[in-house]
Amino acid sequence: MIVGKTLREEQGMMPKVFGQYVGILAMLLIAVIIGAVMVTGSWLFGPKKVSSYKNAAYECGVEPVGNARERFPIKFYLVGILFILFDIEVIFLWSWISIFKHATPAFQKFTFFEFITYMSTWIISYLYVIRVGAIDWDETVSLDSSKLTHMSPIQESELEPIGVTN
Amino acid sequence: MYYPPVPTVDPLALGPVGILSLFGVLGLVVELLRPKGKNGTIMLISLVGLAASAIALISDFGAGTVRSFGQMELHDHLGSISELILLVVATITVLISEPYLKEKKIAFGEFYPLLLWSTAGAMIMSTSSNLLMIFLGLEVLSISLYVLCGISRSEEKSEESAAKYFLLGAFSSGFLLYGIALIFGATGHFDLLSVTSVWANGSASSHNLLLGGFGLIVVGLCFKTGMIPFHQWTPDVYQGAPTNVTAFMSAAAKVAAFAAFWRLISAFAPSLQYWLAPLSAIAVLTILGGNLLALVQTDVKRILAYSSISHAGYILVDLLAHAKDPSINYVSMEFYLLSYALMTVGAFAVLSLLAARGKEVTKLSDLNGLWKRNPIAAVALVAFMMSLVGLPPFAGFFGKVLIFSDAVKAGLVPLAAVLAVGSVISAAYYLAIAKAAFVDEPNESPVQRPATLGPQTAFVLCMIGVIAISVFISPIQSFFQR
Numbered sequence: 001m002i003v004g005k006t007l008r009e010e011q012g013m014m015p016k017v018f019g020q021y022v023g024i025l026a027m028l029l030i031a032v033i034i035g036a037v038m039v040t041g042s043w044l045f046g047p048k049k050v051s052s053y054k055n056a057a058y059e060c061g062v063e064p065v066g067n068a069r070e071r072f073p074i075k076f077y078l079v080g081i082l083f084i085l086f087d088i089e090v091i092f093l094w095s096w097i098s099i100f101k102h103a104t105p106a107f108q109k110f111t112f113f114e115f116i117t118y119m120s121t122w123i124i125s126y127l128y129v130i131r132v133g134a135i136d137w138d139e140t141v142s143l144d145s146s147k148l149t150h151m152s153p154i155q156e157s158e159l160e161p162i163g164v165t166n
Numbered sequence: 167m168y169y170p171p172v173p174t175v176d177p178l179a180l181g182p183v184g185i186l187s188l189f190g191v192l193g194l195v196v197e198l199l200r201p202k203g204k205n206g207t208i209m210l211i212s213l214v215g216l217a218a219s220a221i222a223l224i225s226d227f228g229a230g231t232v233r234s235f236g237q238m239e240l241h242d243h244l245g246s247i248s249e250l251i252l253l254v255v256a257t258i259t260v261l262i263s264e265p266y267l268k269e270k271k272i273a274f275g276e277f278y279p280l281l282l283w284s285t286a287g288a289m290i291m292s293t294s295s296n297l298l299m300i301f302l303g304l305e306v307l308s309i310s311l312y313v314l315c316g317i318s319r320s321e322e323k324s325e326e327s328a329a330k331y332f333l334l335g336a337f338s339s340g341f342l343l344y345g346i347a348l349i350f351g352a353t354g355h356f357d358l359l360s361v362t363s364v365w366a367n368g369s370a371s372s373h374n375l376l377l378g379g380f381g382l383i384v385v386g387l388c389f390k391t392g393m394i395p396f397h398q399w400t401p402d403v404y405q406g407a408p409t410n411v412t413a414f415m416s417a418a419a420k421v422a423a424f425a426a427f428w429r430l431i432s433a434f435a436p437s438l439q440y441w442l443a444p445l446s447a448i449a450v451l452t453i454l455g456g457n458l459l460a461l462v463q464t465d466v467k468r469i470l471a472y473s474s475i476s477h478a479g480y481i482l483v484d485l486l487a488h489a490k491d492p493s494i495n496y497v498s499m500e501f502y503l504l505s506y507a508l509m510t511v512g513a514f515a516v517l518s519l520l521a522a523r524g525k526e527v528t529k530l531s532d533l534n535g536l537w538k539r540n541p542i543a544a545v546a547l548v549a550f551m552m553s554l555v556g557l558p559p560f561a562g563f564f565g566k567v568l569i570f571s572d573a574v575k576a577g578l579v580p581l582a583a584v585l586a587v588g589s590v591i592s593a594a595y596y597l598a599i600a601k602a603a604f605v606d607e608p609n610e611s612p613v614q615r616p617a618t619l620g621p622q623t624a625f626v627l628c629m630i631g632v633i634a635i636s637v638f639i640s641p642i643q644s645f646f647q648r
């Protein structure tokens with residue numbers, strides 16, 4: 001990559017190149033430590049109640065074994081879509097933040113205003129999501145009761161047994 | 167150091183859209199905090215927002231063509247007129263909504279913010295010649311509409327309507343995007359401005375790309391405006407959606423899509439020889455097909471859906487006349503869209519009165535005896551039907567005359583003839599609706615629902631508007647032309 005350097009000079013560069021990656025290495029290390037502490041901590045201190053539900057393989061909201069043609073809980077998609085929305089949000093910031101630091105003050109001022117506008121829409125929508133309980137699993141307790149009145153209550157016969165039966 | 171360009175901002179050009187979106191957010195915040203089940207505040211906020219947006223729009227009306235936000239926002243007269251019509255449509259929809267939503271037990275506060283954002287999307291779409299902005303506006307308009315169509319969650323028809331509209335809308339957006347990509351490939355720009363020069367100087371391969379892109383965008387816009395053969399979603403979605411949403415959608419989506427369509431056709435006018443024939447065929451199919459299919463319907467909402475298809479065909483004739491003779495400007499189209507918006511929204515406003523006990527009641531026979539139950543509504547409905555047929559002295563008549571004379575002036579006599587034939591056919595089903603409301607007696611006594619102030623105001627305003635814009639046709643024309 002660098003032409004015309006002596007071996008010694010290249011060797012001299014080594015710590016410098018390495019130095020660029022110290023941050024990433026430190027981050028990797030911290031990630032490993034946090035993961036290890038959490039897993040070990042819950043293994044050591046957590047209550048150990050074994051049930052058939054807990055021992056079942058996790059399969060994204062449906063029964064892992066059984067008929068494949070069953071009805072999915074719609075809430076799964078709701079939570080999934082909200083997760084993706086709030087996850088994707090950051091990607092739009094990435095292209096902006098990568099040039100923000102080195103840009104002209106005029107550009108910085110203008111785009112900072114745009115950033116505030118953009119983020120406030122996300123914050124308001126986040127508050128809305130929390131308020132209507134869109135990420136609560138049980139809709140009958142989370143949805144405003146006025147929004148349930150028009151729905152006919154679920155009949156006992158419509159309910160199907162869920163979970164793994166051993 | 168980077169030197170990225172800082173776009174010029176024209177606050178007056180952005181004003182109407184910005185204010186509307188902001189009031190939508192405000193409505194949502196009130197929905198977060200509000201006491202349960204009371205939409206009065208949100209409705210008030212929506213009306214204030216619409217009024218503020220209209221004031222911002224009118225204060226800058228006719229200021230000339232300004233491009234801002236790095237050429238992405240285009241502030242011109244066609245856009246301003248479209249925005250004004252959209253605001254009128256949204257205001258009438260807000261007026262008719264609350265009693266209807268309460269009757270159907272779907273009085274969600276989210277309805278109003280979604281309506282405002284949908285309007286804002288339509289306004290973005292009609293005030294840009296940048297294809298990406300047009301796409302963005304279209305999606306904001308459509309996604310809000312998908313939700314609004316399905317807002318009656320417990321009703322199967324409403325869910326079907328939302329699902330159908332979403333799937334077909336997403337499909338047509340694909341066509342639109344593919345077309346935009348091809349045009350970008352040919353010109354290196356997203357702006358329709360660049361098309362004309364590339365067409366004049368470009369090679370055969372760039373011509374092919376441009377024509378391919380044009381065709382795909384036309385397919386996308388024909389989906390949105392409901393032209394035959396891309397109309398299949400229209401009757402089902404119009405019928406299934408809550409009536410107030412249908413009222414909004416039938417007018418707003420068309421106003422926005424036709425503004426974009428107009429800019430597209432203007433940009434591609436030099437290549438007219440290649441696409442005049444297929445687009446004329448679409449116009450003929452749409453006018454005749456829409457009117458003939460409406461004849462066999464028994465549901466009033468479906469009849470009006472097919473009627474809206476045929477009206478899209480009439481407007482397409484005007485677009486083609488403009489392409490052939492550029493001296494024909496958008497005044498006829500905007501006048502037609504204004505009159506169409508008033509009469510269609512008015513008709514759906516009357517229909518929304520019929521909903522009772524949480525059910526949609528829209529069979530033709532359900533209108534029987536309306537004359538006795540609510541004379542004002544019945545008279546207004548007849549006025550809208552006469553206007554939709556195109557009988558003088560109502561606005562629809564002058565709208566059709568303007569388009570007819572444009573078509574003749576541009577030498578599109580066969581299309582003008584089809585337009586006339588279509589209007590004659592349409593008289594049969596429009597007058598059947600009027601007859602059902604006025605002459606036929608109801609079999610059983612229908613549910614009596616007292617008309618409240620909001621809808622009553624809405625359709626009286628529409629009725630006055632339908633007559634007034636035909637009385638004041640020349641001031642309105644010169645206002646549009648300014």
